[in-house]
Amino acid sequence: MSENKFYNIITYGCQMNEHDSERLAGMLEEMGYQQTEELGSADIILLNTCIIRENAELKVFGKLGELKRYKRENPDLIIGIGGCMMQQDEPVDEVYKKYRHVDLIFGTHNIHHLPNLIKKIEETRDRVVEVWDEEEGLIPDLPSQRESEHSAWISIIQGCDNFCTYCIVPYVRGRERSRSVKSIVEEAVRLAEDGVKEITLLGQNVNSYGNDLEKEITFPKLLEELNKVEELKRIRFMTSHPRDLSDDLLAKIKNLDKVANHIHLPVQSGSNKVLKEMNRGYTREYYIDRVKKIQQEIPGAAVSTDFIVGFPGESEEDFEKTIELVKELKFDMAYTFIYSPRSGTPAARRDDQIAEAVKKGRLNRLMELQNKISYDQNQKLIGSIQKILVTGPSNNDPEVFEGRTSTNKICFIDKREDLVGEVVKVKIEDAKSWTLEGTVIE
Ligand code: SAH
Ligand code: SF4
Ligand code: F3S
Numbered sequence: 001m002s003e004n005k006f007y008n009i010i011t012y013g014c015q016m017n018e019h020d021s022e023r024l025a026g027m028l029e030e031m032g033y034q035q036t037e038e039l040g041s042a043d044i045i046l047l048n049t050c051i052i053r054e055n056a057e058l059k060v061f062g063k064l065g066e067l068k069r070y071k072r073e074n075p076d077l078i079i080g081i082g083g084c085m086m087q088q089d090e091p092v093d094e095v096y097k098k099y100r101h102v103d104l105i106f107g108t109h110n111i112h113h114l115p116n117l118i119k120k121i122e123e124t125r126d127r128v129v130e131v132w133d134e135e136e137g138l139i140p141d142l143p144s145q146r147e148s149e150h151s152a153w154i155s156i157i158q159g160c161d162n163f164c165t166y167c168i169v170p171y172v173r174g175r176e177r178s179r180s181v182k183s184i185v186e187e188a189v190r191l192a193e194d195g196v197k198e199i200t201l202l203g204q205n206v207n208s209y210g211n212d213l214e215k216e217i218t219f220p221k222l223l224e225e226l227n228k229v230e231e232l233k234r235i236r237f238m239t240s241h242p243r244d245l246s247d248d249l250l251a252k253i254k255n256l257d258k259v260a261n262h263i264h265l266p267v268q269s270g271s272n273k274v275l276k277e278m279n280r281g282y283t284r285e286y287y288i289d290r291v292k293k294i295q296q297e298i299p300g301a302a303v304s305t306d307f308i309v310g311f312p313g314e315s316e317e318d319f320e321k322t323i324e325l326v327k328e329l330k331f332d333m334a335y336t337f338i339y340s341p342r343s344g345t346p347a348a349r350r351d352d353q354i355a356e357a358v359k360k361g362r363l364n365r366l367m368e369l370q371n372k373i374s375y376d377q378n379q380k381l382i383g384s385i386q387k388i389l390v391t392g393p394s395n396n397d398p399e400v401f402e403g404r405t406s407t408n409k410i411c412f413i414d415k416r417e418d419l420v421g422e423v424v425k426v427k428i429e430d431a432k433s434w435t436l437e438g439t440v441i442e
Contacts, residue, residue: 005043006036012059013050015202015238016173017083019144019153020111021048024082026143027114035145039070042077044118049083051091051168053340060085064099071101078121080104082111086131087172090343096129107131108173112142134174141183150391150421152196154187155179156222157203162241164268165279165346166311166339169204176205178213185225192231197421198389199226201237207244220252227256233423234389234406238264243281245290254298261298262408265291266306270325271318274311278347284325291329302332302407309366310339310359312350319362326369332377332407333434334370338363371433378409378431386411386438388426390419411436 007028011021024046025035036042045067050056064081071077079102085091087107095102103121106114109132117128146152159174160167188199201222203209210217219237226235235258240249242265253259265287269275272284294301307322326334338359341348388403388411400412401419403426411426412435413419419440426438 005033006041007033007044007046008036008039008042009046009048010063011048012056013048013052013084015153015200016155016204017048017050018147019155019202020083020108021046022144022146022153023142024048024111024114025145027112029145030143031115031118039067040073042070043074044078044080045070047079047081047083049081049085051085051088051172051342053337053342055340057085057091061094064095064102068099068101078103078118080106080114080117082106082108084108084168084172088168088344092129092131096127103127105129105131109133109135135177141187146196148391150196150389151198151200152191153200153202154184154191155203156184156201156206156237157209160204161208162205162281163279165277166308166342166348168342168345171344173204176208176212178209178211180213181215181217181222181225184222185229188226188229188232192229195421197232197423198234198236199232201226201235203237204239205241205244206237207240207246207249218246218248220246220248223249223252223256223259227258232258234258234260236260236262236408240265241281242267242287242290247293250294250297253301260408261301261406262304263294263301264304264306267325268306268308269311269314269318270322271314272321274314274318277313278308278311284321288325288329300407302409303329304333304408305331305335307334307336307366308339309336309362310354312339312347312354313352314339314354314362322366323369326366326373330373330377331370332409333374334366336363336366336370375431375433378433378436381409381428381436382431384428385441386426386428386436387423388413388438389423390416390421392420405436409436410434411438413438413440416440 009021011017049060067079081102086105121128157178159176160170161176163170207219209219240263267287270284291303386405388405390403394400394402399415401415402410402412424440425442427441428436428438430437
């Protein structure tokens with residue numbers, strides 16, 4: 001192929017998509033393309049999309065509109081769109097019919113076909129649409145162009161079988177498929193040899209890891225294997241479904257030195273009625289018991305969570321239950337979302353949808369409360385010693401460096417090039433709702 005061809009990938013959505021984008025980038029680099037920040041000089045632009053909430057979709061259509069002028073300026077430009085949104089018929093039809101400047105549509109199950117699809121377009125200049133309902137056999141290990149030198153994602157289980165009634169993920173990411181322990185450990189070793197210090201294990205529900213494998217293996221056992229990988233300093237994982245959070249896993253977090261002291265445990269609601277209608281498979285009492293157990297067994301561990309406000313039929317009383325739960329459990333951090341009806345999911349068909357203004361009011365109340373709690377939780381850390389993995393200059397100020405604590409909190413330190421990639425002890429001097437500040441003591 002001719003020299004100096006450039007690509008740019010625009011990614012929306014969660015870590016799974018970020019990770020897929022790294023693999024799309026890896027394949028393009030193998031084809032001889034180089035990354036560019038400037039869309040105007042790109043030969044290929046890919047959008048990796050998300051469909052979890054309506055605003056995620058709106059952003060993608062907005063961006064597609066914007067890209068039209070680049071195609072006008074450079075008719076050879078290849079514009080491709082993949083990801084979760086393209087696993088649904090409606091958005092695919094809309095993109096195909098209304099956005100004629102899009103050359104390629106692909107899905108989440110065939111990202112490894114990207115090189116072939118691009119070659120086909122280069123040869124024929126035809127528009128190509130290839131979306132699969134599920135993977136065909138084993139997906140090969142793919143090259144990855146990582147964003148970060150010291151941290152890497154490892155996908156351990158794909159898809160989701162839970163079918164929470166509000167959620168589109170099981171429809172766009174398919175059924176649960178666990179990777180073999182062997183291939184996960186091999187990848188971890190390869191990454192460690194490449195200088196990676198921290199891995200984050202990814203899955204919609206990491207706690208179901210192994211359920212679909214013939215060989216008997218569980219998520220806690222996988223952690224034990226990965227903890228043996230020399231050179232790795234930290235192992236993170238997300239997301240844990242509360243229903244499947246075992247005592248065995250808590251013991252591993254406590255006893256395995258590399259496993260981070262942080263659990264992301266989305267609760268969604270504090271009302272038993274709403275939890276049941278969401279098909280979450282646990283009660284408020286069970287959830288509270290699990291979090292209290294974490295707080296008792298693993299002192300200093302951080303728990304973060306997700307909430308949805310304004311699920312259909314959520315009464316003021318239901319919402320109050322969520323507020324009470326937040327006050328009782330004092331999460332370190334929470335992501336709060338307004339319920340967004342997703343076409344094809346059971347909750348979207350309900351006729352008791354909550355008015356937008358009510359949803360926004362609830363969101364604001366919940367966010368205000370959680371901000372205060374996060375601030376208080378962080379203030380308690382002032383004077384304590386935390387270990388942080390230094391990642392480099394902060395986004396806002398290159399003179400300030402940053403890293404994360406084992407509990408996943410961002411901590412700023414003075415500029416220290418020599419510490420990048422190292423785990424160092426820091427004394428916490430100041431704290432805000434979302435960040436800490438400290439001085440390196442070792
Ligand atoms: N697998 C993870 C999270 C997947 S999506 C889990 O089970 O927790 C991330 C978060 O998006 C969810 O935790 C939920 O809070 C939110 N979310 C999912 N569907 C949504 C919808 N239709 N409207 C609003 N928020 C939603
Ligand atoms: Fe969606 Fe529920 Fe699966 Fe999470 S567990 S991805 S919220 S269906
Ligand atoms: Fe993630 Fe969005 Fe897909 S949250 S799994 S990118 S729908």
